[in-house]
Amino acid sequence: MSELAIRTDGVELTTQSFGNPTQPPLLLIMGGMASMLWWPQEFCQRLADRGLFVIRYDQRDTGLSTKYPPGQPGYTFDDAVDDVFRVLDGYGILNAHVVGFSLGGMVGQGAALKHPERVLSLTAISTSPLGMDTSGLPSSGEAWMEHMSVEANWADRADAVAYLVEDARLTAGAAHPFDEARTRAFLERDFDRSGGYLSATNHSILFEIGETWQGRLNEMKVPLLVIHGRADPVFPLAYGEALARAVTDASLLKIEGGGHELHHGDWEEIISAIDDNVGRWHLRCR
Numbered sequence: 001m002s003e004l005a006i007r008t009d010g011v012e013l014t015t016q017s018f019g020n021p022t023q024p025p026l027l028l029i030m031g032g033m034a035s036m037l038w039w040p041q042e043f044c045q046r047l048a049d050r051g052l053f054v055i056r057y058d059q060r061d062t063g064l065s066t067k068y069p070p071g072q073p074g075y076t077f078d079d080a081v082d083d084v085f086r087v088l089d090g091y092g093i094l095n096a097h098v099v100g101f102s103l104g105g106m107v108g109q110g111a112a113l114k115h116p117e118r119v120l121s122l123t124a125i126s127t128s129p130l131g132m133d134t135s136g137l138p139s140s141g142e143a144w145m146e147h148m149s150v151e152a153n154w155a156d157r158a159d160a161v162a163y164l165v166e167d168a169r170l171t172a173g174a175a176h177p178f179d180e181a182r183t184r185a186f187l188e189r190d191f192d193r194s195g196g197y198l199s200a201t202n203h204s205i206l207f208e209i210g211e212t213w214q215g216r217l218n219e220m221k222v223p224l225l226v227i228h229g230r231a232d233p234v235f236p237l238a239y240g241e242a243l244a245r246a247v248t249d250a251s252l253l254k255i256e257g258g259g260h261e262l263h264h265g266d267w268e269e270i271i272s273a274i275d276d277n278v279g280r281w282h283l284r285c286r
Contacts, residue, residue, distance in 0.1 A: 229258025
């Protein structure tokens with residue numbers, strides 16, 4: 001693993017890479033308020049062991065990347081999409097396979113629509129279809145919504161960690177037991193590395209999707225793999241199904257009992273599916 005800080009356009013994006021840079025590049029985009037550590041190191045290494053050059057990065061206001069005053073984000077959803085290409089440019093990479101989780105999956109959709117020549121394939125995990133009216137889809141789980149209605153004290157380490165441990169419990173699936181000790185230890189490490197989560201609350205701005213993205217999913221030409229847990233309480237399965245229906249060259253993998261998470265017990269299934277989607281692009285190009 002090696003680290004690279006990309007400084008461009010007044011923004012610093014901290015990145016880490018795994019594997020051989022001569023192999024096909026795979027860029028990982030994490031979800032809202034989540035640093036790149038939410039793509040676990042072992043998960044990234046397993047992808048690299050499949051013959052991929054894997055890159056993960058801290059989006060703005062997370063990890064070690066540029067932070068803005070709480071409530072004053074100096075960016076929009078469109079900037080988050082452009083950051084995908086800032087990272088690729090920082091590595092001198094013309095085009096790459098992309099994987100996005102939750103909000104990161106929406107950013108990945110935007111990247112594939114804005115510069116399809118630079119996105120070879122897209123895997124969208126536990127996400128929502130970009131620019132689509134989802135008002136007719138099932139609501140998020142009631143218990144999780146009640147939890148979200150209570151604001152944590154993000155400046156306080158103990159309160160923020162406790163709040164996110166409960167969030168992780170409520171968004172976990174039904175297939176595996178919830179490991180509270182492991183989750184808490186990870187969140188404490190992420191909090192300390194990031195210097196707190198207060199600026200990360202700015203990510204609420206990223207859900208304000210402009211009109212430029214409305215009704216465009218039928219334009220997507222890259223091989224799309226949608227991975228979605230059957231028990232996801234944040235974006236219920238219907239969101240993944242709607243995304244897969246909206247794109248011509250799309251496939252859908254449903255994780256039995258899966259929640260809104262990358263659970264260690266599901267890694268092999270998820271990693272194999274990502275690898276297969278990368279392979280679809282290479283078969284197409286023969």
